Amino acid sequence: xxxxxxxxxxxxxxxxxxxxxxxxxxxxxxxxxxxxxxxxxxxxxxxxxxxxxxxxxxxxxxxxxxxxxxxxxxxxxxxxxxxxxxxxxxxxxxxxxxxxxxxxxxxxxxxxxxxxxxxxxxxxxxxxxxxxxxxxxxxxxxxxxxxxxxxxxxxxxxxxxxxxxxxxxxxxxxxxxxxxxxxxxxxxxxxxxxxxxxxxxxxxxxxxxxxxxxxxxxxxxxxxxxxxxxxxxxxxxxxxxxxxxxxxxxxxxxxxxxxxxxxxxxxxxxxxxxxxxxxxxxxxxxxxxxxxxxxxxxxxxxxxxxxxxxxxxxxxxxxxxxxxxxxxxxxxxxxxxxxxxxxxxxxxxxxxxxxxxxxxxxxxxxxxxxxxxxxxxxxxxxxxxxxxxxxxxxxxxxxxxxxxxxxxxxxxxxxxxxxxxxxxxxxxxxxxxxxxxxxxx
Numbered sequence: 001x002x003x004x005x006x007x008x009x010x011x012x013x014x015x016x017x018x019x020x021x022x023x024x025x026x027x028x029x030x031x032x033x034x035x036x037x038x039x040x041x042x043x044x045x046x047x048x049x050x051x052x053x054x055x056x057x058x059x060x061x062x063x064x065x066x067x068x069x070x071x072x073x074x075x076x077x078x079x080x081x082x083x084x085x086x087x088x089x090x091x092x093x094x095x096x097x098x099x100x101x102x103x104x105x106x107x108x109x110x111x112x113x114x115x116x117x118x119x120x121x122x123x124x125x126x127x128x129x130x131x132x133x134x135x136x137x138x139x140x141x142x143x144x145x146x147x148x149x150x151x152x153x154x155x156x157x158x159x160x161x162x163x164x165x166x167x168x169x170x171x172x173x174x175x176x177x178x179x180x181x182x183x184x185x186x187x188x189x190x191x192x193x194x195x196x197x198x199x200x201x202x203x204x205x206x207x208x209x210x211x212x213x214x215x216x217x218x219x220x221x222x223x224x225x226x227x228x229x230x231x232x233x234x235x236x237x238x239x240x241x242x243x244x245x246x247x248x249x250x251x252x253x254x255x256x257x258x259x260x261x262x263x264x265x266x267x268x269x270x271x272x273x274x275x276x277x278x279x280x281x282x283x284x285x286x287x288x289x290x291x292x293x294x295x296x297x298x299x300x301x302x303x304x305x306x307x308x309x310x311x312x313x314x315x316x317x318x319x320x321x322x323x324x325x326x327x328x329x330x331x332x333x334x335x336x337x338x339x340x341x342x343x344x345x346x347x348x349x350x351x352x353x354x355x356x357x358x359x360x361x362x363x364x365x366x367x368x369x370x371x372x373x374x375x376x377x378x379x380x381x382x383x384x385x386x387x388x389x390x391x392x393x394x395x396x397x398x399x400x401x402x403x404x405x406x407x408x409x410x411x412x413x414x415x416x417x418x419x420x421x422x423x424x425x426x427x428x429x430x431x432x433x434x435x436x437x438x439x440x441x
Contacts, residue, residue: 221261
């Protein structure tokens with residue numbers, strides 16, 4: 001059953017399992033659903049009354065169809081979504097959806113854990129694409145993806161994971177959280193920025209030698225399973241607000257945006273019928289998309305290092321999926337609001353939220369500030385909280401000039417004491433290829 005197509009080659013159609021296992025299509029094209037689920041208002045009301053696990057499994061089943069049994073999807077969701085998703089009210093008209101209560105304290109845990117669970121389900125089923133070659137997962141990270149992927153796939157048999165990250169451009173806690181595991185997790189420090197890391201991953205998928213010897217996949221948000229996992233928590237957000245607020249049809253969601261998988265998922269939820277009035281794109285100074293929406297010119301600039309480092313992306317891969325969605329549904333980019341926040345304003349916003357009794361990481365602060373700037377009278381705003389403040393405790397304490405009571409879980413406390421096991425390479429693709437081959441072959 002062919003459920004998805006390659007955005008760059010529309011004639012290339014694949015099943016969900018094939019998209020899950022391959023990651024990318026020809027010419028590094030992203031896979032996108034052929035048919036998008038549409039829920040009526042009454043169906044939305046029914047969905048919002050369900051619990052998070054059952055609702056999520058139902059929504060995913062509508063994207064995946066009969067290819068995977070509903071019971072299998074439900075089991076994968078139960079294994080992946082094992083942590084709460086609280087909506088915390090900051091003001092009468094603003095709330096923060098906390099997506100950082102998973103094992104690596106970032107929203108990436110949703111997609112990474114669901115992908116790992118679904119992939120292992122297919123491995124156990126003996127899926128033909130995995131039988132003949134070593135399965136290698138390649139992922140680039142600007143901070144949080146690496147930890148989520150590493151912990152989701154750590155210890156899984158017959159799966160080799162390589163995670164690339166920009167040297168000296170992620171926090172020491174972020175680095176320690178995934179570069180100390182070893183085993184089937186290989187971490188690589190790259191001389192360059194995130195976009196170079198992402199480019200190396202994409203080059204790997206086009207390399208004839210690697211394609212011949214290995215079965216390559218990616219656990220970045222370019223993988224459709226990670227993206228669909230994120231659709232689920234937008235429904236959860238609305239289930240936690242009153243019917244009165246939902247009935248106003250004036251719900252606005254601010255999304256901290258780097259590689260734009262989070263926003264893509266939200267727009268898919270909206271397209272399916274979730275009553276969201278509009279989305280706000282919140283970026284740091286890496287503002288390729290806001291500048292594009294303003295001028296109509298796509299002009300990525302060199303990536304800048306900021307306090308909200310997981311959003312330090314100048315060439316967001318998922319923007320092509322958003323363009324495809326808007327093209328198919330004849331939507332206008334005028335629907336989207338946007339704003340950019342520099343480091344000084346990020347610090348000010350962390351202070352502002354602290355005075356309201358809320359400790360926020362810099363990524364959440366960026367989204368909150370843009371939401372405050374854009375929210376109109378009568379609207380209700382939700383800001384996505386994407387990383388736990390404990391991961392940025394030193395920065396937050398410096399900004400607030402006081403100690404804050406945010407605690408790391410024991411597993412991360414223990415990892416801080418461990419040595420970093422990363423390899424270091426230049427931004428040269430041949431170096432990456434040689435390293436992969438020396439470890440796997």
